Structures are given as C-alpha cells and as structure tokens.
Amino acid sequence: MTQAVSSAPGFWKKNQQKLAPWLFLAPGLLMFVIYVLVPIFQSIWISFHDWDGLGEKVWIGLGNYVELIDDEDFYTSLKNNIIWLVLYLLSIPAGLAVALFLNQTVTGIRLYKSLFFFPFVISQVVVGLMFTWFYAPDFGLFSQLLKWLTGEEVAVLADERYVTYGIIAAGLWPQTAYCMILYLTGLNNINPEQVEAARMDGAKGAKLLWFVVLPQLAPATFIAMVVTVIGSLRSFDLVSVMTAGGPYGTSQVLSYFMYEQALSEYGYRMGYGAAIAVILFLIMMIFITLFIVRMLSQERNA
Amino acid sequence: MKSLKYLTGLGLVYALTLGSAAAGELVINSDQSDPAPKKAMEQLIADFQKANPDIKVKWNNFDHEGYKSAIRNFLTADAPDVVSWYSGNRMAPFVKAGLFEDVSDLWAQGDLNNQLKSATKSMEIDGKKWGIPYSTYQWGIYYRKDIFAEKNITPPKTWAELLAACEKLKAAGITPFTIGTKALWPTGGWFDYLNLRVNGYEFHMDLTAGKVPYTDPRVKAVFEKWGELVKPGYFNANHAAIDWQDAVPQMVQGKAAMYLMGNFAVATMKDGGLKEEQIGFLQFPTITPGIPMAEDAPTESFHIPSGAKNKADARKFLAYLALPETQTKMNATLGQLPINNKATKSNDPFLAAGFEMLSNAYALAQFYDRDAPADMAKAGMESFQEFMVKPDKLDAILARLDKVQARVYK
Known part of the structure; x- marks a missing residue:
C-alpha cells in the first residue's frame, strides 16, 4: 500500500510546497469572498437601482447618487462624520495619558488597570444607555450638575448644537480605554536601556517622553490611529441607542443614515441605502489605502 | 437580545x-x-x-x-x-x-x-x-381632573377655550401639555388632530395620499394653530430628548396637566400612581366651526x-x-x-x-404613520418635531416636505 503511493510521485507530491499555504488559506478566503467581497459588489450593483426589497429592481443608473447630492440629511451626516473623525482622535492622547499614569508599580495597580479598561468591555449599547441617563433632563447627573453650576438646564441630546458632541463624549469613554490598553502593552516593550541612557544624558519629563518614549511607541500609535479612525466612521450603535439620529436628524452619521434609509421601519429604500454605503466605503478606502501604503513602506524599510 | x-x-x-x-x-x-x-x-x-x-x-x-x-x-x-x-x-x-x-x-x-x-x-x-x-382604540386629550378643578378650568370644547386653559395653567407654573417626541410618532397625533380640526377629514386624506402639497396655505394654517401652543411654551421643554413614557411622570407629578395620546397611556398613568378619578378624557376641541369631527383610531x-x-x-x-x-x-x-x-x-x-366618541365620529383616520406612506411619514414626523423646537423655520420645513412628497408619490 505504502509502496503504491510512493512509487507514483503525483501532482500533489510535486506541488505540495506551493499548494499547502493555499489549502490552509482556503476556508478563510472562501468566507472572505462570500461574506465580504461579494456583498461589496452586490451593494454597488444595488446602488444603481430603485428597489424596496420586495418588488422588481428598477435600473436608475446614477439616480440615487444624484439624489444624494441634493439631500440635506446626507450633508448633515457627512459633517457629523467629520466631527466624529476629528474628535474621536482625542482618545489617542487621552489613552496615552492614562497609560502613562497607570504604568507604575503600586499595590493594586492591576485592579486600577481593569477598572480603566472596563468601559471597553461593556457593550456600546450599555454605554449609550448610561450616557442617555447621564444627560437626561430633570434627573440626569449631568443636567443636575449643569443646573447647579449655571442655573440653567441643557438637554444635550435634544439640542442640535450639542447632540453630536454629547454622543462623541460617550464614544470617547470606551475608545480611550482601548487606546490605553494598546499603549500599556507598548510601554511594556520599551527598551529600558535607552531610557536609562537618555536619563544619564540629562533628559527628563516632556523631553524624555517626546524624544525617547514616543518614538518607541510608534507601532502602538499606528494601531490606535487605525482602529480609532475606522471606529469613528463606523459609529452606529451609540447614535442608534442615544438619539436614533434625532432631534430631527441632526445627529445622523452616514452609517446610521444608511441603516435608516435601507432597513428601518420607515425606509426600505435598498438602492438609496446602498448608495450611501458605497460613499461610506469610498471614504473608508481613502484611510485604509493610506494605512496600507504606510504599512507596506515600513515593511520594506525594515 | x-x-x-x-x-x-x-x-x-x-x-x-x-x-x-x-x-x-x-x-x-x-x-x-x-x-x-x-x-x-x-x-x-x-x-x-x-x-x-x-x-x-x-x-x-x-x-x-x-x-x-x-x-x-x-x-x-x-x-x-x-x-x-x-x-x-x-x-x-x-x-x-x-x-x-x-x-x-x-x-x-x-x-x-x-x-x-x-x-x-x-x-x-x-x-x-x-x-x-x-x-381599535381612541386618541384624545387625557387631563388631570383634580388640577383642572383646583384651577377652576372647565374641559375646553373650542380652540379659544383650550388656549385660555393653557394660559391659566402656564400662569400657575404648570406646563399645559406634556409630550415626548424622541420616537417621533407622538408628533403625528398632534398633526393629525390639528389638520382634522382645521381642514377636516377629506383634506387630511388628500394630504396623506399626496394629492396636496405641504406648502399649501391650508397646511400652513395648521402649523399656525400649532404655533399658538408652541411659541408661548405650552409644551414641556426638552421633549425631543424623551420617549412618550418618560412624559407621563410630568403629569403624574402635577408638573403638566394634559397629554394628547392613545388610550394605552391610561395604564401607564395608573402605574405611575394616578387614580382613576384623577384622569379625565376629552375629545380634541373644535377649531374651524362646522367641520365634522373625525378622530384618530388605529386599527x-x-x-x-x-x-x-x-x-x-x-x-x-x-x-x-x-x-x-x-x-x-x-x-x-x-x-x-x-x-x-x-x-x-x-x-x-x-x-x-372613547366608544361613544368613535361611534359618533364623522370618519376615522388611522394615524399619520399609517395613513401616509412610510418614508413620507418618517420625513413628516421629523419635521413636526423640528417645528416644535424651531417654529420659525416653518417655511424651510414645508419646502423640504414638498421635495420628499414629490419623490415618494411619483
């Protein structure tokens, strides 16, 4: 039996080296194609149609995109997405600050670290609910505090001037925790000899941080950047839980706008929703391309 | 979950x-x-x-x-x-x-x-x-009987009486109407009733069927009446931040006196601690005299x-x-x-x-978000909410609704 196999060096034997990685990759690739690549092209295809999900698809070419350009809600969402993008980045310095603060050996530091990490572990929906109550007029802690300080009450989530900032503040809480963890692991890998050497040369405080510690944290910063940017563009759960896009659509972001048009009780405009998804995808592609280019160039230099 | x-x-x-x-x-x-x-x-x-x-x-x-x-x-x-x-x-x-x-x-x-x-x-x-x-169940104004008695207010039957009652309540430091518009649909009840009373059932149906534009002067008249309640602050502030259930405690605590709602709200009011004799029900008052009274009654x-x-x-x-x-x-x-x-x-x-009111009703409307197509209803109720916060933006709001209407009913 064994002889028979070894005597016939078949296709498999000859190409084993080349085929093995693909075989190992196959299950993942298959999933990726079915659940990621194909839906992307399906979305693009649907975005050229007028379709309610039930009847026939009607080809309208760029009709959905033309309508999108003329849609106030689209610009509101876009503007909010940009605010999200910029302010969400605050979680990186905030995370770094917390990480530096917690990077010491005191009794019980593990407990403190866990407590700071806690908001990232709980679900976004829970974070959203907690902040909704926090902001709630009449009984919310924040409203009470504001009333005590200024004598006036502001219903953050009902005021179009503050609503987006209120939601972002809620989002920063878990995101800061995430960045903190990234930086804590980064700080563990810092070369103590370099720090020692810098100390001997008289560097301390801000200078030591800027010229010695931060450069070594660059990989952590890069990852934090990637997850924060993508996280800010995907912001959906908090908007959905805290305001459902309200008041009168002023806290919408693209992902929620897409959901509302395509899948919510009042929408079912699959084509229009798909068009929004395509735009969101293109915006994300800009950032993803930037990140990948950077990553590749780093790998080449290494 | x-x-x-x-x-x-x-x-x-x-x-x-x-x-x-x-x-x-x-x-x-x-x-x-x-x-x-x-x-x-x-x-x-x-x-x-x-x-x-x-x-x-x-x-x-x-x-x-x-x-x-x-x-x-x-x-x-x-x-x-x-x-x-x-x-x-x-x-x-x-x-x-x-x-x-x-x-x-x-x-x-x-x-x-x-x-x-x-x-x-x-x-x-x-x-x-x-x-x-x-x-089915009726919609109407549920009010605090004891507060009305204390302030010597008789349940209003006309728009003028309603405004007078509101003024009296407001002067006594009580918000006349409570509402929570976070989920948007409670605003639909207000628009329905104002339109049914100002212009009547046929016009309301024509509007929700897309036969009349929102910039029509008759629709504007509806918002004018609504503005008479919004501008003097007869609704609770911050209504855009709360759900309909969260608006009930205002009434239970006596901070507000009336609530335009469906009959299901009574159970919530009773759960909140109001006794049956404290709650009264009144039909939405007449606005344009001579227009037959139609009601909201979702089926x-x-x-x-x-x-x-x-x-x-x-x-x-x-x-x-x-x-x-x-x-x-x-x-x-x-x-x-x-x-x-x-x-x-x-x-x-x-x-x-409710039964008596509905059996004498000229006609029954379903509710704004059932009478109007879904995407029109969504845009409409969002606009109603915006109007209740910024009544001065009315013209821009109505123009936007016309745009949505043109797309939805094409």
Missing part, C-alpha cells in the same frame, strides 16, 4: 413551515409580545382550537421591532398562513407587491360588511378587502399572505376572529375597543368615553 429573539423566531418559522405539510396545521406569525396582547392571543388560539378540533395552530410570536423587518423576509421566502400587520397605507406595499390575499369574500359572507363597517376604509385598497380588523388586523399553504384554515381563523363573541373576549383582555358593532364593549370609563 432583540436580534437573538428575532433569530430564534426566524428559525422557528423555517422549522415550522417546513414541517407544515401536515393537514390541518395553521401557522400564525404575529408581534403580540406585550403582556396583555400576548394573553389575548393565547386565549384566542385556545378558543379557536376548541371550536375547530381538527386544526392545530402553530403560533410564532415576534417582538415588535424584529417583526417589522422579519415580515418582509418571511412573506417572500416562506409565508405563514396568517400574519398580523397594520392597516391603511402601511399594508399598501404588501398588497401592491401581491403578497396579501384578497379576503373580500369573507367580508361578503356573514354580515361583515355591515358589522365591521367602521373599519372598511382602513382595510380597503382598490375596492378589495385585505384583512380582518379586530381591535389592529390579521391578514392572509398570498403564499400561505393552508388558506382554507386561515380563512376559518379570520372568520372566527371577526365574530362578535371573539372580539368581545379579546378586547376585554386587551383593554381596547372591538371593531364588530355586535360585540359587547368593556365598561371601563375611558373605553366607554
């Missing part, structure tokens, strides 16, 4: 419908997930099976939000035999897509055209009937999907649902009003008042 329920529900549907080849099995999908509706439904199914021992009912109960998207999947993919849905324009997409069965024959046999007459308009599309209605109904496998038994179920005895028993549990005019109604004072 919601999605889990949804998934298990969906899984159930598939498991059940796949095995439903067995004769005499009736699959019902519905969203009676709240305690009272769930109990009413359980009773209904038990009684129906007792009356028809050869039929076995399989009931898949969904939660509300999950149901709204699930129904689109199961109607096209693997239809059950009976589904619950909303009447009026909310069922139009399913009727137009040929997903609902015409049940005019059920109405014709038996005396249903007569007995269910009050709901005819809401069940009819293209002259055919698409389901059987079984329950609940069951339908047969055209893809149903057991249509014979589904028809039996709907016929059973239409019976006066069935509707009497069901609505006693639901705390709502039966549609069948031969059914006996409960002697709850609010339902009795």
